[in-house]
Amino acid sequence: MNSRRPDSKLSIVTACYNEEANVELLYSRVRAVMETMPYAYEHIFIDNSSADATVSILKRIAAVDANVRIIVNARNFGHIRSPIHALFQATGDAVISIVADLQDPPELIPTLVRNWEEGAFMVLCIKRASEENSLVFWLRKQYYKVAERLSSIETFQNFTGFGLYDRRVMDIVKSFGDPYPYFRGMIAEVGLPFVKIPYDQPSRKFGITKNNWYTLYDLGMLGIINHSRVPLRLAVFAGFIGAAGSFSIAMIYLVLKLVFWNTFSFGLAPMLIGVFFIASLQLVFLGILGEYVGAIYTQVQKRPYVAELERVNFEDIKA
Structure with missing residues (x-):
């Protein structure tokens, strides 16, 4: 529990690809929340070789706010490898993963931190409801149920990765040495004390989702083969x-x-x-x-x- 000092540092990590319509608003909402909290922080954006103005917008923000750090990938390394690389670059005593499309509400950050301060090593945001297509949400729920039944360990249904992770958790995850990691499953493997926070996922405000059938299939298969024979x-x-x-x-x-x-x-x-x-x-x-x-x-x-x-x-x- 030594990391939960008043002078602790928080890391917020956001992976983005062609999110020019969202990154500035996300930055503003995160900054507004962090200004109400007593912690130093960094907000790491990792850009997966966007073809739009995402990087230029982030550089403009970083020029006036030293809390913002940017990693620009040489090419698109996919939806698995890029986010985990950014998480491992975080230097905070706790790391918060939050997506760029505003479907992970930054206003939940104080709740995540409060539970961490009270002793939780992981604070996991679990989707209670979603404003996405009802059929898609239902199909996701059925997949999570099947994956949990097949898995050899307890997994977290309706968990997308949005949450807070203590430095000890991140060190354990890094020690796995998995070159193509299924982060949600690795978190389940860790087994340290955790708290679940239910939330209602808002719809994407701007732009279109970067997930397609292949990326969803890739995640789905990773979730099964990584934890089940x-x-x-x-x-x-x-x-x-x-x-x-x-x-x-x-x-x-x-x-x-x-x-x-x-x-x-x-x-x-x-x-x-x-x-x-x-x-x-x-x-x-x-x-x-x-x-x-x-x-x-x-x-x-x-x-x-x-x-x-x-x-x-x-x-x-x-x-």
């Missing part, structure tokens, strides 16, 4: 069940043929349906196996999270 074992069980079913059907056909030798016909339809069914199962489980192999391949490569193009306002931090 159930999909692999399902393949084994499906093989046993398929073999037993095929043998039973074969015996039934044999008896029917022997009893009704002159009138019973096998027909091609059952054979074709069976072949396509087995082939589809093979492709599904081959894909699942490929996901695990791909995860292992990524671990073996051990590439850095990002390559930085430049930094702004990090001069006071020792390399």
Whole structure:
């Protein structure tokens, strides 16, 4: 608990990509909140090689506010590697992750800090409701339920990463050495005392979401394969069940043929349906196996999270 001194420092980390319509408003709202609190702070923005004016806006802000630090990536390193790199650059006694699109309300920061002051190592913001498309929100909830049932550890449903993490938590997460980390799952792995804060997620005010089907699929698969071997074992069980079913059907056909030798016909339809069914199962489980192999391949490569193009306002931090 030594980090919770009055002179402690807070780090707020925001990953952004083409968020020119949001970053200045987010900065202003965070600054307004932090001015009411007794802590020194830094607000780290990591830009994933935006094609709009995001970087120029951030540089203008950083020129007049030394609390704002900027990391500009050399290229787009994706929605997994870029945010975690910024989190590991934070120097505060507690680190707060908050997205650039204003769907994580900065006004919750005092609540997060208060719970941290009271002894929580992690303060997790859990979506109680959302102004996003109701069908999308429902589908997300169903995914979280499935992922938790498959997982070998307790996971946090409706948790997007928005929250506060003590320095001890960040040091543990960093020690994992995962080159393609699923941060939400790593937080669940840590197991230190935590507090859940329910909140209602507002809709995006400006711009469009940068998530697409692929990024959502990527996150979804990471959330499952990082914490469960159930999909692999399902393949084994499906093989046993398929073999037993095929043998039973074969015996039934044999008896029917022997009893009704002159009138019973096998027909091609059952054979074709069976072949396509087995082939589809093979492709599904081959894909699942490929996901695990791909995860292992990524671990073996051990590439850095990002390559930085430049930094702004990090001069006071020792390399």
